[in-house]
Amino acid sequence: MSMNITLSREDVVRLCERVEGAQTRAYAIPKLTDEYPNMTIGDGYAVQLELRKRFLAAGHKQVGWKAGLTSKAKMIQMGVNVPSIGFLTDRMSRPESSAISTFDLVHPRVECEVAFVMKTTLQGPGCTAADVLAATDYVLPAVEIIDSRFSGFKFDLPSVVADNGSSARFVGGGRARYAEDLDLRTLGVVMEKNGEIVTMGASAAVLGHPAEAIAMLVNILAELGENLPAGSFVMSGGITEAVAVKPGDSIVARFQELGSVSMRFV
Ligand code: 0L1
Ligand code: MG
Numbered sequence: 001m002s003m004n005i006t007l008s009r010e011d012v013v014r015l016c017e018r019v020e021g022a023q024t025r026a027y028a029i030p031k032l033t034d035e036y037p038n039m040t041i042g043d044g045y046a047v048q049l050e051l052r053k054r055f056l057a058a059g060h061k062q063v064g065w066k067a068g069l070t071s072k073a074k075m076i077q078m079g080v081n082v083p084s085i086g087f088l089t090d091r092m093s094r095p096e097s098s099a100i101s102t103f104d105l106v107h108p109r110v111e112c113e114v115a116f117v118m119k120t121t122l123q124g125p126g127c128t129a130a131d132v133l134a135a136t137d138y139v140l141p142a143v144e145i146i147d148s149r150f151s152g153f154k155f156d157l158p159s160v161v162a163d164n165g166s167s168a169r170f171v172g173g174g175r176a177r178y179a180e181d182l183d184l185r186t187l188g189v190v191m192e193k194n195g196e197i198v199t200m201g202a203s204a205a206v207l208g209h210p211a212e213a214i215a216m217l218v219n220i221l222a223e224l225g226e227n228l229p230a231g232s233f234v235m236s237g238g239i240t241e242a243v244a245v246k247p248g249d250s251i252v253a254r255f256q257e258l259g260s261v262s263m264r265f266v
Pocket of ligand 2: 066067068069111113146166237238
């Protein structure tokens with residue numbers, strides 16, 4: 001992946017302000033490459049870094065990271081072929097079984113993910129799934145509520161990365177388990193919307209093993225000059241495609257061995 005930055009500092013700040021406005025005031029914007037067709041993935045991460053700095057300066061606390069676009073189903077659904085990463089803050093977290101407002105979201109969709117909590121810091125490059133498992137404290141089931149801010153879901157990788165990988169909200173829950181007590185590759189998951197099964201899959205859909213997605217995330221962080229600190233909460237990416245939600249919908253994600261995570265939208 002090329003982390004080459006072609007945008008000027010002024011353009012990075014301009015695009016960051018555009019994305020920040022769309023995220024905090026919940027409106028759709030055209031994909032950034034309409035105006036900057038030569039934007040690279042590195043440019044996307046430069047905008048994302050600027051956004052992270054602004055949120056942290058405003059008092060948000062970073063709690064971890066998310067890997068995105070890590071399953072074939074997601075890549076096909078979104079028409080991209082490389083995974084992405086984004087940061088997670090305390091403001092995005094919602095309790096299990098809570099009512100989640102859609103008023104401050106653009107087009108929310110939900111994904112079932114395995115989340116990892118790290119006990120030791122990981123540093124790439126060259127991080128492997130085995131390194132990830134050795135550094136993991138425990139895993140737990142999670143639902144990510146993604147919210148691409150781009151009109152008509154028209155986007156490409158540089159735009160998605162700049163928009164922090166569509167990160168919006170997340171809910172961790174169920175039962176925390178030690179990774180060594182599970183076969184993390186073959187965990188089944190079923191998502192129900194309003195009592196009906198809408199999608200299902202197995203965790204191997206995420207790059208063959210969810211720990212592979214965390215290793216990829218650590219290696220992307222290394223390219224950005226960062227590590228994955230101990231204590232981080234990290235989501236490994238949707239096992240199935242994302243499902244749209246609207247006010248009135250209730251979601252239950254049932255994970256084999258890990259219990260379930262539920263929420264409703266208002
Ligand atoms: O969490 C993710 O898989 C990132 C998805 C980015 C694109 C989208 O909005 O679906
Ligand atoms: Mg996701």
